[in-house]
Amino acid sequence: MHYPDKKKTPADWLSTFHIDWPLMLALLSLMSISLVVVYSASGQDMGLMNRQAVRLGVALFVCFAVAQIPPLVYRRLSVPVYLISIMLLVAVLVVGHVGKGAQRWLDIGFIKFQPSEILKMVLPMTVAWYISRQPMPPRLIHIAAGFAITLVPTLLIFKQPDFGTSLLIASSGIFVLFLAGMSWRLIGFFGCLSIPLGAILWFYLLRDYQKQRVLTFLNPESDPLGSGYHIIQSKIAIGSGGLEGKGWLMGTQSQLEFLPERHTDFIFSVFSEEFGLIGIGLLLAIYMFIIGRGLLIAARSQHPFTKLLAGSLTLTFFVYFFVNIGMVSGLLPVVGVPLPLVSYGGTSMVTLMAGFGILNAIATNKKIYNR
Amino acid sequence: MSRKRVAIRDHSAEANLFARRAFFSFIIVTIAVLILFINLYHLQVEQHELYQTKSNLNRIKLQPIAPNRGLIYDRHGRLLATNKPIFNLEVIPEKVKNIEDTVDELQTLIGFSDEDKASFFKEMKRQRRFKSIPLKTNLDETALATFSVNQHRFPGVSIEARLKRYYPYKGVLTHALGYVGKINKRDLMKLTEEGLEEQYKATRDIGKNGVERYYEKVLHGKVGAEEVEVNNRGRVVRRLSTTPPVPGKDIYLTLDxxxxxxxxxxxxxxxxxxxxxxxxxxxxxxxxxxxxxxxxxxxxxxxxxxxxxxxxxxxxxxxxxxxxxxxxxxxxxxxxxxxxxxxxxxxxxxxxxxxxxxxxxxxxxxxxxxxxxxxxxxxxxxxxxxxxxxxxxxxxxxxxxxxxxxxxxxxxxxxxxxxxxxxxxxxxxxxxxxxxxxxxxxxxxxxxxxxxxxxxxxxxxxxxxxxxxxxxxxxxxxxxxxxxxxxxxxxxxxxxxxxxxxxxxxxxxxxxxxxxxxxxxxxxxxxxxxxxxxxxxxxxxxxxxxxxxxxxxxxxxxxxxxxxxxxxxxxxxxxxxxxxxxxxxxxxxxxxxxxxxxxxxxxxxxxxxxxxxxxxxxxxxxxxx
CATH class of the missing domain: 3.40.710.10 (DD-peptidase/beta-lactamase superfamily)
Known part of the structure; x- marks a missing residue:
C-alpha cells in the first residue's frame, strides 16, 4: 500500500522487512544484556560467549525469516503441524534421549531437538485457529474443545517430565481462551476446580524431585546444602546486590561460584547482584514494554486468529519471565524456566525469537486481510 | 447475539471484547511485575545488610597464622629451647600431573621411607587438592641441595621452611624443660574445654611436659589471622587483610x-x-x-x-x-x-x-x-x-x-x-x-x-x-x-x-x-x-x-x-x-x-x-x- 510516485523514505524502506521496530529494539536490548551478563556469569568464558553469539544470530535470523511469512499461512499449517508434534511427543516418550533424568530430546540423526519447543508456537496457533472459527465469546463446547487441544500436549510434556515447559504450553492455550472472551463465571468455576486438581497433581502426578522443589521452595532453610542451596544462594546474590549492585564482573556470589546454574536458570541473580535494583528496574521496564507492545499489536491486528495468537504469545512470554524471576527471588518454586532471551541456551532462544517473528508478521501484515 | 450454527459475526464487538481482555491482561501483568519488584526491593534494599553479611560469610574466611613460641633461657640467658627452621618437601597435588610417578621419582632422588610415602597419600586423600602436603619432613642438607638442583623437573613440589622446637642441650634439661609434641586428641579436648582451640588452629605442637607444659599459655602467644577471599570450593582467591600473630613470651628460668x-x-x-x-x-x-x-x-x-x-x-x-x-x-x-x-x-x-x-x-x-x-x-x-x-x-x-x-x-x-x-x-x-x-x-x-x-x-x-x-x-x-x-x-x-x-x-x-x-x-x-x-x-x-x-x-x-x-x-x-x-x-x-x-x-x-x-x-x- 505505497505510492509508487513518491520517493521511498528510510521508514518505508525499513517497513519492507516486516519488522515492528519498537518491538525489535526492545528484543535486541535484551539480547545485548544477555551477552553482557553471560560473559560475567560464565567467568569470562569466551568459548561460551561465541556459542551464545552464534545462537543469538541464528535466533535473529529465524525471527526475521518467520516475520516474512503471512500469518494466514500459519493458520493453515497449524493443525497438521500440531498433529505431527503430538506424534513426535509420543515418540520422545518411547525412544527419546534422556538428559538430566528427563526424556525431552529426539535424536533424528543429524540433529537433536525438543518437539515441545515447536508446540510452544503451534499450540496457541491451533487453539486460536479453532476458537477463531467461531464467533466470540466462544461457547462452552468450544472452550471444552480448546482445553482438550491444550491438555494433550501438556500432559505428554509433563510425562517427560518437564514441568516448566508444560506449564508454559498450558498457559499459552488458556490465554487464547481467556482472550477470546471466556466468561468470567467459567473462569471462576475453573478457579475453584483448580484446588482439587492441585491435590491430584500433588499426590498422583508430581515426581519426587518436583515435590522436593516445592517443599524446598516453601522452606529453603530446611535443606541448606541440598535442594535449598540454589534458592538460598540466589537470594543472597540478589539481596547483597543492593540498590546499585556490586558492579559488572564484581558479583562475589557469581564470580566465586557460590551461585549454581549461573549462566542458565539463575542468570537473573547474577544480573541483580551486579546491577542492583536499578538494573532490575531497567530490565523489568524492557520486559513490560515488550508485553505492552505485544498486546498492542494483538489489539490492532484485524483478524481474530492473529489477535488471539499475538495475545497468547505475548502473555506466555510474560509467564516465562515472571516464573523465572519469581523462582530465583524465592516467590515461586524452582521449576526450571530460563529467563527469556537472557539465559544462556539455544533452543528456548530460537523458539522465543520465532514467536516474536510471528508477532512481527502479525504487526506488519495487519492490512492484508479482507473482511 | 445469534446462537445459530453459522453466526453473523459482529467484528467490532469481538474487537472490543478482545481489547478489554487484552487491557485486563496488561493490568494483571503490571500488578504481577509490581509484586516481583516489591519483593526484589525487599531483598535488595530492606534486607540488603542481612544478605550482604551472608554473602561476606560465604566468601571471606579467616585463616589462622600460628604465633611463634616463646623461647626459654636459663638464669644466665643461655638459650634452652628455641625454634629452628626445618625444611620440608611439600607437594600440592593439584599442580602435579602424575602424583604416583612424581612421588616415586622423588623417592629415588631424595630417598625417604615407604612409611613417609604411605602417610603422604593418606594425608592427600583427606586434604583439598590445592593444599600443600608434606612428603618428607626435616630434610638434611644433601637432600636440600639435591632437590634444589632438580626442582625444575617437579612442578608443584617445593621446599617449605617451618619452625620446629629445638632443645640444644638435649638430655641435660629434659625433665625440667619437658618438650613439645604434636597436639593429640586429648590435648585438643582439653583445649576445647578451656575454649582455647581457636588459638591453636594453626599450631601443630603443644607443651607436653615440664616447663613447656606448665607455661604453655605464656609460651604459646596469640594466633593471628589472615582474611582471605575464597570460592565455593574453599580455594583462596586473594588476601584481604592480615592480623599478625602475637608471639609467645620468652621466659627465663632459675636454672643454671x-x-x-x-x-x-x-x-x-x-x-x-x-x-x-x-x-x-x-x-x-x-x-x-x-x-x-x-x-x-x-x-x-x-x-x-x-x-x-x-x-x-x-x-x-x-x-x-x-x-x-x-x-x-x-x-x-x-x-x-x-x-x-x-x-x-x-x-x-x-x-x-x-x-x-x-x-x-x-x-x-x-x-x-x-x-x-x-x-x-x-x-x-x-x-x-x-x-x-x-x-x-x-x-x-x-x-x-x-x-x-x-x-x-x-x-x-x-x-x-x-x-x-x-x-x-x-x-x-x-x-x-x-x-x-x-x-x-x-x-x-x-x-x-x-x-x-x-x-x-x-x-x-x-x-x-x-x-x-x-x-x-x-x-x-x-x-x-x-x-x-x-x-x-x-x-x-x-x-x-x-x-x-x-x-x-x-x-x-x-x-x-x-x-x-x-x-x-x-x-x-x-x-x-x-x-x-x-x-x-x-x-x-x-x-x-x-x-x-x-x-x-x-x-x-x-x-x-x-x-x-x-x-x-x-x-x-x-x-x-x-x-x-x-x-x-x-x-x-x-x-x-x-x-x-x-x-x-x-x-x-x-x-x-x-x-x-x-x-x-x-x-x-x-x-x-
Whole structure:
C-alpha cells in the first residue's frame, strides 16, 4: 500500500522487512544484556560467549525469516503441524534421549531437538485457529474443545517430565481462551476446580524431585546444602546486590561460584547482584514494554486468529519471565524456566525469537486481510 | 447475539471484547511485575545488610597464622629451647600431573621411607587438592641441595621452611624443660574445654611436659589471622587483610645449665636425682633426673623403636627429682631433732645410751643401729653428726606418729610442693588416719620407731626434701620451689612473683640454731658422716647423709652390698647447704641402689657445690669469706 510516485523514505524502506521496530529494539536490548551478563556469569568464558553469539544470530535470523511469512499461512499449517508434534511427543516418550533424568530430546540423526519447543508456537496457533472459527465469546463446547487441544500436549510434556515447559504450553492455550472472551463465571468455576486438581497433581502426578522443589521452595532453610542451596544462594546474590549492585564482573556470589546454574536458570541473580535494583528496574521496564507492545499489536491486528495468537504469545512470554524471576527471588518454586532471551541456551532462544517473528508478521501484515 | 450454527459475526464487538481482555491482561501483568519488584526491593534494599553479611560469610574466611613460641633461657640467658627452621618437601597435588610417578621419582632422588610415602597419600586423600602436603619432613642438607638442583623437573613440589622446637642441650634439661609434641586428641579436648582451640588452629605442637607444659599459655602467644577471599570450593582467591600473630613470651628460668651439666656428669651410670635450690627465694638452680633422654626425639614424633628404648627398666621418662618417691632415711633426722626439741621430750643436754639397738619398752624386738656396736652416749648433736639411729628410734617412739606427721606436714611432706611443672608426686607422710584409709589397718607403735629414721611408709621426693631443708635453713621461712625467674614482656623482664607461705614458728628460735649447727658439724667434724666428702672444700657447708634400706633385712642378717641384687641395694641420700652462715644453695641428692649416703651421695653434692662456689658467681663469695 505505497505510492509508487513518491520517493521511498528510510521508514518505508525499513517497513519492507516486516519488522515492528519498537518491538525489535526492545528484543535486541535484551539480547545485548544477555551477552553482557553471560560473559560475567560464565567467568569470562569466551568459548561460551561465541556459542551464545552464534545462537543469538541464528535466533535473529529465524525471527526475521518467520516475520516474512503471512500469518494466514500459519493458520493453515497449524493443525497438521500440531498433529505431527503430538506424534513426535509420543515418540520422545518411547525412544527419546534422556538428559538430566528427563526424556525431552529426539535424536533424528543429524540433529537433536525438543518437539515441545515447536508446540510452544503451534499450540496457541491451533487453539486460536479453532476458537477463531467461531464467533466470540466462544461457547462452552468450544472452550471444552480448546482445553482438550491444550491438555494433550501438556500432559505428554509433563510425562517427560518437564514441568516448566508444560506449564508454559498450558498457559499459552488458556490465554487464547481467556482472550477470546471466556466468561468470567467459567473462569471462576475453573478457579475453584483448580484446588482439587492441585491435590491430584500433588499426590498422583508430581515426581519426587518436583515435590522436593516445592517443599524446598516453601522452606529453603530446611535443606541448606541440598535442594535449598540454589534458592538460598540466589537470594543472597540478589539481596547483597543492593540498590546499585556490586558492579559488572564484581558479583562475589557469581564470580566465586557460590551461585549454581549461573549462566542458565539463575542468570537473573547474577544480573541483580551486579546491577542492583536499578538494573532490575531497567530490565523489568524492557520486559513490560515488550508485553505492552505485544498486546498492542494483538489489539490492532484485524483478524481474530492473529489477535488471539499475538495475545497468547505475548502473555506466555510474560509467564516465562515472571516464573523465572519469581523462582530465583524465592516467590515461586524452582521449576526450571530460563529467563527469556537472557539465559544462556539455544533452543528456548530460537523458539522465543520465532514467536516474536510471528508477532512481527502479525504487526506488519495487519492490512492484508479482507473482511 | 445469534446462537445459530453459522453466526453473523459482529467484528467490532469481538474487537472490543478482545481489547478489554487484552487491557485486563496488561493490568494483571503490571500488578504481577509490581509484586516481583516489591519483593526484589525487599531483598535488595530492606534486607540488603542481612544478605550482604551472608554473602561476606560465604566468601571471606579467616585463616589462622600460628604465633611463634616463646623461647626459654636459663638464669644466665643461655638459650634452652628455641625454634629452628626445618625444611620440608611439600607437594600440592593439584599442580602435579602424575602424583604416583612424581612421588616415586622423588623417592629415588631424595630417598625417604615407604612409611613417609604411605602417610603422604593418606594425608592427600583427606586434604583439598590445592593444599600443600608434606612428603618428607626435616630434610638434611644433601637432600636440600639435591632437590634444589632438580626442582625444575617437579612442578608443584617445593621446599617449605617451618619452625620446629629445638632443645640444644638435649638430655641435660629434659625433665625440667619437658618438650613439645604434636597436639593429640586429648590435648585438643582439653583445649576445647578451656575454649582455647581457636588459638591453636594453626599450631601443630603443644607443651607436653615440664616447663613447656606448665607455661604453655605464656609460651604459646596469640594466633593471628589472615582474611582471605575464597570460592565455593574453599580455594583462596586473594588476601584481604592480615592480623599478625602475637608471639609467645620468652621466659627465663632459675636454672643454671652448667649446674645441670655437672649433675648429669656426676650421675653418669646412676639412677637418681639432683635438686639445687636457692634458699633465698625457692628458685631451682638445678633439677636433674638420671637417666635422661633427648627431648628432640619427641618434637618430630618419636619412632616406635626409640620409644621402646625409653620404656626400659631404668624408666628414663620418670622425673626422679619430682616424681621419684624415696624413703628420706637419715636426712630427716635434723627435722626429727627439731621436733624433739620443740616437743620438750629432749633438750640440748639430753643424752641417751646407744648399745647398737633399740627395744620398745616391754618388747624383745631389736631395732638395729647402723653401727653394730652402738654410738654409746649421744646427745642431739652427736646423734645428727654420726646419724645415730637409736636416738631417733627412741625419740620417735616417744613422740608418736601423729605428732611427727603433723609437724612434718608443716614442712611440706606428703603434699605436692607446687613446683611449676605438673609431673610431681606428693610422696607419703604416714599417719594413723592415712594407714587406716590406705590399708584399713591400725597403726602399730613399732612402725613409729622406723619413721624416726625416715623409713617405714615414709616416702619423699627430692624436691620435697629440698623445700623442707630450705625452710629449715631459713629458720621457718618457707618458699615453694619454682623454675621460673621472669617473663620477657616487651623490653621489660617481669619477675616471677614469689609466693611466700606463712613461716613455721618455733617455741624457741634457739632450736633452729642447735639443729643447723649439728648439720654443720656433720660436715666439719672429723666424726661427722659427711666430713670425708667435703674435706678441703673452700666453702663452709652443712648437711646430712642418708642411707635408705630398700628391702627389709632380717633380725640377725647382715647387710652386704656385694652379695645382694643390685636393685635391692641401699639408696644413697644427701641433703646439704652452703655457706653455713649465709646459705646460698640447698642441694639434695638421691641415688637409687647406690649404697651409703656419706660415701656415694655426699661426694656428688660436693661436686655441685664446688662448681657453684668455684664459678664466677661463687668465687666472689668464697673470696669474701
Amino acid at each position: 645449665v652448667e649446674l645441670q651439666q655437672i649433675a648429669q656428669k656426676a650421675l653418669k651410670g646412676l639412677r637418681g636425682a639432683v635438686v639445687v635450690m636457692d634458699p633465698k627465694d625457692g628458685g631451682i638452680l638445678a633439677l636433674y633426673s638420671n637417666p635422661s633422654y633427648d627431648p628432640n626425639l619427641f618434637v618430630h614424633g618419636i619412632s616406635s623403636r626409640d620409644y621402646k628404648k625409653l620404656q626400659s627398666i631404668d624408666r628414663p621418662l620418670i622425673n626422679r627429682a619430682t616424681q621419684g618417691r624415696y624413703p628420706p632415711a637419715s636426712t630427716i633426722k635434723p627435722l626429727m631433732g627439731l621436733l624433739g626439741l620443740e616437743s620438750g621430750l629432749v633438750t640440748e643436754k639430753t643424752t641417751i645410751f646407744d648399745p647398737g639397738f633399740y627395744q620398745i619398752p616391754g618388747s624383745t624386738h631389736k631395732y638395729r643401729d647402723w653401727k653394730p656396736w652402738g654410738h654409746g652416749k649421744v646427745d642431739i648433736y652427736r646423734s645428727i653428726e654420726e646419724s645415730c639411729d637409736t636416738y631417733f628410734y627412741d625419740l620417735a617412739y616417744r613422740l608418736g606418729i601423729d605428732r611427727i606427721s603433723e609437724f612434718m606436714t608443716g614442712f611440706g611432706f606428703g603434699e605436692k610442693t607446687g613446683i611449676d611443672i605438673k609431673e610431681e608426686n606428693s610422696g607419703i607422710m604416714p599417719s594413723k588416719g592415712w594407714k587406716r584409709a590406705r590399708f584399713g589397718k591400725p597403726w602399730y607403735p613399732g612402725e613409729t620407731t622406723s619413721v624416726g629414721i625416715g623409713q617405714s611408709y615414709w616416702t619423699t621426693t627430692p624436691i620435697q626434701l629440698a623445700t623442707a631443708i630450705t625452710a629449715l635453713v631459713n629458720r621457718g621461712v618457707y618458699y615453694p620451689p619454682h623454675l621460673l625467674r621472669n617473663f620477657q614482656v616487651g623490653e621489660q623482664k617481669q619477675p616471677y612473683v614469689i609466693e611466700e607461705k606463712p613461716p613455721i614458728q618455733l617455741k624457741k628460735n634457739r632450736h633452729w640454731d642447735i639443729i643447723l649447727s649439728a648439720m654443720h658439724t656433720t660436715v666439719s667434724k672429723q666424726t661427722g658422716s659427711a666430713h670425708k666428702a667435703f674435706k678441703g672444700a673452700v666453702y663452709d657447708s652443712a648437711g646430712k647423709t642418708g642411707t635408705a634400706q630398700v628391702v627389709t633385712i632380717g633380725q640377725d642378717e647382715k647387710y652386704d652390698a656385694e652379695k645382694i641384687d643390685e636393685r635391692k641395694r641401699d639408696n644413697a641420700m644427701y641433703v646439704g647447704f652452703a655457706p653455713y652462715d649465709d646459705p646460698r644453695i640447698v642441694v639434695v641428692i638421691a641415688l637409687e641402689n647406690a649404697g651409703g649416703g656419706g660415701s656415694q651421695a655426699a661426694p656428688i653434692a660436693r661436686q655441685v657445690m664446688d662448681y657453684y662456689f668455684g664459678s664466677s658467681v661463687g668465687v666472689r663469695h668464697a673470696l669474701s669469706r
